[in-house]
Amino acid sequence: MSTEYGADQIQILEGLEAVRKRPGMYIGSTSSRGLHHLVYEIVDNAVDEALGGYCDTIDVTINPDNSITVIDNGRGIPVGINHKAGIPAVEVVFTILHAGGKFGGGGYKVSGGLHGVGASVVNALSNWLEVEICNEGKIYKQRYERGHVCYPLKVIGECEPGKTGTKVTFLPDDTIFEETVYDYDILQQRLREMAFLTKNLKIILRDLRPDDKPIEKTFHYEGGIKEFVSYLNKSKTPLYEDVLYFEGKKDNVYVEVAMQHNDSYTESAYSFVNNINTPEGGTHLAGFRNAITKTFNDYARNAKLLKDSEVNLSGDDIREGLTAIVSIKIEDPQFEGQTKQKLGNSEARGAVDSIVSEQLTYYLEQNPIVAKQICEKSILAQRAREAARKARDLTRRTTAL
Numbered sequence: 001m002s003t004e005y006g007a008d009q010i011q012i013l014e015g016l017e018a019v020r021k022r023p024g025m026y027i028g029s030t031s032s033r034g035l036h037h038l039v040y041e042i043v044d045n046a047v048d049e050a051l052g053g054y055c056d057t058i059d060v061t062i063n064p065d066n067s068i069t070v071i072d073n074g075r076g077i078p079v080g081i082n083h084k085a086g087i088p089a090v091e092v093v094f095t096i097l098h099a100g101g102k103f104g105g106g107g108y109k110v111s112g113g114l115h116g117v118g119a120s121v122v123n124a125l126s127n128w129l130e131v132e133i134c135n136e137g138k139i140y141k142q143r144y145e146r147g148h149v150c151y152p153l154k155v156i157g158e159c160e161p162g163k164t165g166t167k168v169t170f171l172p173d174d175t176i177f178e179e180t181v182y183d184y185d186i187l188q189q190r191l192r193e194m195a196f197l198t199k200n201l202k203i204i205l206r207d208l209r210p211d212d213k214p215i216e217k218t219f220h221y222e223g224g225i226k227e228f229v230s231y232l233n234k235s236k237t238p239l240y241e242d243v244l245y246f247e248g249k250k251d252n253v254y255v256e257v258a259m260q261h262n263d264s265y266t267e268s269a270y271s272f273v274n275n276i277n278t279p280e281g282g283t284h285l286a287g288f289r290n291a292i293t294k295t296f297n298d299y300a301r302n303a304k305l306l307k308d309s310e311v312n313l314s315g316d317d318i319r320e321g322l323t324a325i326v327s328i329k330i331e332d333p334q335f336e337g338q339t340k341q342k343l344g345n346s347e348a349r350g351a352v353d354s355i356v357s358e359q360l361t362y363y364l365e366q367n368p369i370v371a372k373q374i375c376e377k378s379i380l381a382q383r384a385r386e387a388a389r390k391a392r393d394l395t396r397r398t399t400a401l
Helices: 017-021 032-051 089-095 118-124 184-197 225-232 283-302 346-366 368-400
Strands: 057-062 068-072 126-135 138-145 154-158 165-172 202-207 215-219 244-250 253-261 268-273 322-330
Touching (some): 017 118, 032 057, 032 184, 089 138, 118 126, 118 165, 184 215, 225 253, 244 346, 253 283, 253 346, 268 283, 322 346
Antiparallel strands (some): 126 138, 138 154, 202 215, 253 322
């Protein structure tokens, strides 16, 4: 076997070939997680239309053959010729990496889409993908197989003159994914999340695989993230009735926070940026945690719930049993990687910290009973933690003797 390493061993991957060769870089993995990520990429594009106020219904269907259809009533992907590429804009979106409407230029003010790779990655990793667009009374269609164009964009029919929207159907490539069967519950959880985060957006999820009775569920929440917190706390006992809700805008960052304590001992804090879940948190979550730690300590000192001789409550004590949603909208989010697990914008920390500190301080002063309940739970948590530490130290000393 030759181990020669010369100039020709350096390979250049053209177009979507790079995605098929190293899919993990674009969708995280080729396991079930990556499979479901394909759906999120297409749905995220539809949600971006909703964020701009152009779309109010998204329809997601799992077809009997495990292909996925996503329909939205947004503006529709543009069908005109893109002058730089010389092909229709829709073909650019689905066949060229780093091509999209979210690099500035006025198409979207805030969006979850960022890198211009989502739609083209889904196309590259599908056996086939079909896109239909309603625009100016005509229905346009194009089909791709493993990222390659089957025929030029063509008109296949007519629609009502005022109707716009996009329909994307794709079948994941079984040679790339370890499994190609979609899990209804995983999709349901993510789509429910998106409906909570976008007030008044209606998302319909259908599963046509069961022959006898197809499943259909509609997610539509007018209360937004306040309803989200109530939903997360429904199997627990809330410590107080209100779901605390704060919103505001600072440094061009729109911040929404909802929170409520329950009788459990674990923290459930979920953070989102432009409706994209950031499971590893980031600057926005750090700002929120800093704000509540500082505000509750200040309140507990001023209300004499903490004696001068006692140490400050730690963030963990205050967040024990807390369910919280931190959702921000920002024009130019800086994520760590394409899968957008963690936010890096420094201005997000300051904006969340400032808005939560100010509005939480005001709320605690107006609602002393709730404030006292939260502080007492936190002080109990602190004492339990301290007692556990002392017990551990004692055990260590006795076993060392």
